[in-house]
């Protein structure tokens with residue numbers, strides 16, 4: 384199969400770097416008409432098309448990056464449904480599911496997720512894996528085998544999602560030490576109400592110090608809540624200051640801070656940016672699970688205030704979170720499903736550089752990928768090509784797509 388080719392396509396203007404851009408034709412939706420060629424899997428040419436009055440019929444994207452998923456529990460909704468559709472019930476069903484969990488079940492869910500993700504156009508995924516004292520130890524060695532098996536097509540990153548208490552136990556320390564070579568990220572949950580705040584601070588400090596000791600990153604489910612706006616992020620910032628520590632941190636969710644006023648969000652955003660903390664907004668699960676009120680239809684839905692955070696120079700990614708499990712019953716590892724829902728629900732515009740950055744470029748930075756996702760000469764020919772001429776075609780339910788990996792059609 385050939386790994387060279389050429390095409391005339393549309394590319395969102397902010398996702399490509401073109402020489403001779405003076406003659407570039409960009410339409411009202413910021414889609415640029417481009418001639419692209421690649422040789423041996425690498426983009427060799429990128430220039431404005433010279434055809435007048437003829438618009439290319441395909442839109443080209445870099446392959447996508449998923450910043451937040453849970454494929455250890457994906458596709459469990461049928462067996463473990465949550466018809467109350469709230470956070471508390473999701474947690475309780477999740478714990479029931481843990482009792483039946485085996486290494487094989489986790490591997491099957493993970494592999495099903497990976498196959499879908501690849502076919503739908505992802506090139507990298509960060510997945511949280513529930514981690515607890517009674518867990519079958521084999522799970523991790525098998526997950527690393529899976530990571531290796533798919534490594535030529537997709538980069539897989541794991542977060543060990545445990546209660547913060549776990550990282551203060553001998554098992555937690557042993558885990559961090561054992562998997563430091565694999566760069567497993569330490570995960571935790573920091574969601575109010577905090578019954579004993581000083582204990583929370585103590586546990587968080589222990590987790591941060593453990594990450595520093597083994598040079599690991601941290602990714603927290605933080606302020607995934609509709610109460611006590613920003614309680615978790617405030618504790619985190621205080622703790623980082625007190626320890627004077629520099630550990631790479633991702634804050635996933637951060638949804639409750641939407642209830643703060645604009646000035647408070649801006650102030651908090653500046654501190655988050657100063658500490659180089661990255662944020663992953665997860666609108667689908669937030670809108671689905673949080674602030675549900677049985678007695679009336681509540682449309683007061685928390686989600687990380689993406690635009691305000693970006694204005695404070697925080698690097699914000701938008702991720703999918705759960706797929707067909709007690710936390711969210713829909714989804715199928717499809718970046719276009721995510722964009723189709725998230726862009727209108729968050730009142731973002733696909734014309735905007737920062738919107739597309741949050742789906743493609745910020746995620747590449749978050750996962751520290753070799754390629755930032757910008758289409759330019761010398762980048763890998765890793766594309767998703769869709770039959771579309773405008774954004775409305777993309778946000779339709781019957782999108783036809785082709786995935787190219789290193790210049791070759793993936794099938």
Ligand SMILES: [Zn+2]
Pocket residue numbers: 451452453511604635704705
């Ligand atoms: Zn999550």
